[in-house]
Amino acid sequence: MIIKNGKIVTPKKVIENGYIEIIDSKIFSINEGSTNLEGIDVNGAWIMPGFIDAHVHGGYGVDFETGNKERFNVFSKNVAKEGVTKYYQATVTNSEKDNNKYLTEFNEFMKTKNKGAKCLGIHMEGPFISKEKKGAHDQKLLIAPNIELAKKWNYISGNNIKIITFASDLQDGSFTKYCINNDILPSVGHSNMEAKEFEKDYLLGIKHVCHIFNGMSGVDQRKPGLATAALNYSDVLVEVISDGIHINNEILKLIYKIKGPEQICIITDSMNAKGLDDGKYKIGNLEVIKKGMTVKLTSNGVLAGAAATFDHNVRYYKKTCNIEMIDLAKMTSSNIAKQMKLKDTGSIEVNKLADIVVLDNELKVLLTIGEGQIIYKK
Known part of the structure; x- marks a missing residue:
């Protein structure tokens, strides 16, 4: 496969006009200039590394709590429309019994071949979080970080839990060590800690x-x-929901100014109502109402996940902070790839997987390629 006549965003420079040669699942060559070889002519569009969403609950009527092999594949196929080529499916807080069921079903899904973007595993968000900062999590199901439960759930999932978000101030450090020793990324969140408490973590x-x-x-x-x-910690990667709803523009600018493009990863945190009509839905056992890109709990009006697409968040952050394309590629792909030790994706380089998104000049998705296969075409 040849993708030609595009502006190619590589880690070191933007090739203003070039073409990429793909053989099987990998990038074989990256070239400047035009070619007479047959291929997909993108007519001056942007060619970027495929987006990686490290925190997505669902969309298009599917989420972790309602998924099975077929339904997870519906999500996988649809999320490719957003330019996403890899993602981590996030949970919400569930009972132990329900998690046992959901993780078993997810394990079955992970044994199949994704029909669209490739799921790399689970981002477990809850139940190991703070009651004071629970957001849209069911308070009666919250517990302190528990190694035995985490071990059990990881086993049931087929060792597919790759990220766990937890309130690290509710444990003595042993849960953090468990995650690190078992190749699970420890992620601090939904915590009411004081800043000084973070140092031990x-x-x-x-x-x-x-x-x-x-x-x-x-x-x-x-x-x-x-x-x-x-x-304050310069080498801590922060997830940012840059939909224009979860974070005020001035704070988006502050995050970008302080952290810089090397320590930000854009996420959606989207839930099952993304891509669906406005109305009432559920996140876990809690009822929510979706209006446009905003989702709130019906009980108290708290934001409950999101309904914006990944490409919307990319456009919004770029416009808000006037971000250069090379830096945008870090925030959408390479930063989280490095964080998750994904050596074969996250940037446009020879011998890496051909995970690519083609965007028009307004950064709207024209084409998504996952591991050398077209998984979405406008």
Whole structure:
């Protein structure tokens, strides 16, 4: 496969006009200039590494709690429309019995071949979180971080739990060590900790913060919280929901100014109502109402996940902070690929997987290629 006549965003420079040669699942060559070889002519569009969503609950009528082999594949196929080539399916807080069921079904799905974007595993968000900063999680199901439960659930899932978000201030460090020793990324979130409490977690190896500013103690001049710590530690990667709803533009600018493009990963945090009509839906056992890209709990009006697409969040952050395309590729792909130790994806380089998204000049998705196969075409 040849993709030609595009602006190619590589890690070191933008090739203003070039073509990419793909053989089987990998990038074989990256070339400047035109070619007479037959291929897909993108007519000056942007060619970027495929987006990686590290925190997505669902969309298009599917989420972790309602999925099975067939339904998870419906999501996999649909999310490719957003330019996503890889993703981690996030849970919400469930009972032990329900998690046993859902994780078993997810394990079966992971044995199949994805029909669209490739799911790389589970991002477990809850039940190991703070009641004070629970967001749209069922308070009666929340518990302190529990190694035995995590072991059990990882086993049931087929060792497919790859990220766990937890309130690290509710444990003594042993849960953090369990995650690190078992190749699970420890992610701090939904925590009411004071900023100074983060140091012990950081020294143990935690360098990831779940959707910064959402579901956590914030920036206060006398009692700074987790968001403050996340900004202060320069090598901590922060997830950002850049939909224009979860975080005010001035805070988006502040995050970008302090963290820089190397320590931000754009996520959606989207739930099953993404891509569906406005109305009432459920996130776990809790009822929500979707209006446009906003989803809120019907009980108290708290934001409950999101309904924006990944490409919308990319466009919104770029416009808000006037981000260069090379830096945008870091925030959408390469940063989280490095964080998750994915050596074969996350950037447009020779011998890496051909995970590619082609975008028009307004950054709307024209074509998505996952591991050398067209998984979406406008």
